[in-house]
Amino acid sequence: MKVFVDRIGARGDGIAVTEGGSIYIPDALPGEWVRIGKIKHRRGVARAEVRELLEASPARVTPGCFHYNKCGGCVGQHLGKELYAAWKQExxxxxxxxxxxxxxxxxxxxVPIGSRRRVRMEFRVVGDETLLGFREAGSAWIVDVNDCIVATAGIVGVLPILRQFLPRFGGEGWVSVTELSNGLDVVVSSQDQPDMNLRMDAAAFCAEAGVSRLSWANRKGQTEPILIIDQPIVWFADASVAPPPLCFLxxxxxxxxxxxxxxxxxxxxxxxxxxxxxxxxxxxxxxxxxxxxxxxxxxxxxxxxxxxxxxxxxxxxxxxxxxxxxxxxxxxxxxxxxxxxxxxxxxxxxxxxxxxxxxxxxxxxxxxxxxxxxxxxxxxxxxxxxxxxxxxxxxxxxxxxxxxxxxxxxxxxx
Ligand SMILES: C[S@@+](CC[C@H](N)C(=O)[O-])C[C@H]1O[C@@H](n2cnc3c(N)ncnc32)[C@H](O)[C@@H]1O
CATH class of the missing domain: 3.40.50.150 (Vaccinia Virus protein VP39)
Structure with missing residues (x-):
């Protein structure tokens, strides 16, 4: 089915207003003609995927991230700068x-791109590989991420080292990485408590990864420090504070x-x-x-x-x-x-x-x-x-x- 996209919705989907009602289409922009796949109805909302972009909007830009449209985070990366600003404003x-x-x-x-100072990613060990990344939108699948253009360079830089170390915590879990004034504050959540060998190797991991505090969180999110090399500090203008793991920032x-x-x-x-x-x-x-x-x-x-x-x-x-x-x-x-x-x-x-x-x-x-x-x-x-x-x-x-x-x-x- 061929439809014309009228506007962008609050969550970044293109909206085509048809005789049969509105259809929400991810990755479609106002002014575009698109051929869509099967319309699926969920909680009273009609959704469809773009099968073919027939006529592109001049406001469309090529997303800068390899994972765009998969990891479910950056829904507006295909919007040109002016359209993006207008979308948020309106x-x-x-x-x-x-x-x-x-x-x-x-x-x-x-705020600038590459300034997000905290990410929370899922990990899962599959055979010899460790998947580390964000959940795909609406699914349990982990989109394996090596790069993230919204996160700070300090966070992106630690991902390969984390990927190596995370299997020590078990087969799956999540990891939160926050970049603070004096290094990275890392919390890993997994089923089982870290064993003695992991605790002994924590110093080498923290030194290599620039981690000032490594903590473990149980399934309830209660944290226990594994190693504090340097008490993490955050500055609010000229005032400083030592934030607890997983605090609001x-x-x-x-x-x-x-x-x-x-x-x-x-x-x-x-x-x-x-x-x-x-x-x-x-x-x-x-x-x-x-x-x-x-x-x-x-x-x-x-x-x-x-x-x-x-x-x-x-x-x-x-x-x-x-x-x-x-x-x-x-x-x-x-x-x-x-x-x-x-x-x-x-x-x-x-x-x-x-x-x-x-x-x-x-x-x-x-x-x-x-x-x-x-x-x-x-x-x-x-x-x-x-x-x-x-x-x-x-x-x-x-x-x-x-x-x-x-x-x-x-x-x-x-
Ligand atoms: C949006 S954050 C703002 C924090 C702070 N103003 C800042 O900018 O860093 C909201 C805060 O409210 C706290 N909070 C959540 N529910 C609360 C409640 N029922 N009563 C008091 N504080 C609550 C959270 O722990 C969190 O620190």
């Missing part, structure tokens, strides 16, 4: 508009800087600030370094402890608290001049409900999900806040993800 604008949120959306800020240092600059500028005139969903202190610690009085709230104990043991924390107070079940109440929030809130993808409805009835003058909301951001933003607007310009940041280059942030200020008398 996605944010469309989501906000659909939710009924009126706000100015600033041009998307982009923004995917790129450059994107994190953009988020932090926005937050710091918005917090300029505020003295007493509460940082909700504080992670390892990416915002709290640099603000503390500026002499502000900071209260950081985070549910993961190891992350809260990392903030607490940072030499940069100054007078920061730290609270371990589940903000979904036990949000800060309006009376608690009213002690602060400003709030930073940076929740997971689910958003922060219970906490936002309390903020909406608080009298906090200023809130900066950082989000990795435009849908929950829009929902939460409307609650704040209904509670008497006004929204400033929304700034999108594209940290997951070529994926369908996008981050965004905005400042909310309480309207006088509301």
């Amino acid at each position: 996605h944010v604008e469309r989501v906000l508009l659909r939710a009924g949120l009126k706000a100015q959306v600033l041009p998307v800020l982009f 923004q995917p790129t240092a450059q994107g994190e800087t953009e988020l932090r600059n926005f937050v710091l500028e918005a917090m300029g005139g505020s003295e007493k600030v509460v940082d909700l969903y504080a992670g390892c202190g990416a915002f709290a610690l640099p603000l503390a370094a500026e002499g502000k009085s900071i209260h950081a709230v985070e549910a993961v104990v190891a992350q809260a402890e990392a903030i607490n043991s940072s030499a940069s924390k100054r007078s920061t107070t730290i609270e371990v608290r589940d903000l979904w079940r036990q949000p800060l109440q309006a009376v608690e929030l009213d002690r602060f001049d400003a709030v930073i809130i940076d929740p997971p993808r689910a958003g922060a409805a219970p906490q936002i409900n309390q903020l909406a009835i608080s009298s906090v003058p200023s809130i900066v909301y950082v989000s990795c999900n435009p849908v929950t951001f829009a929902r939460d933003a409307l609650l704040l607007l209904n509670g008497g806040y006004k929204i400033g310009p929304v700034q999108p940041v594209d940290q997951f280059v070529w994926s369908h993800h996008i981050e965004l942030m905005a400042q909310f200020t309480r309207i006088a008398g509301k």
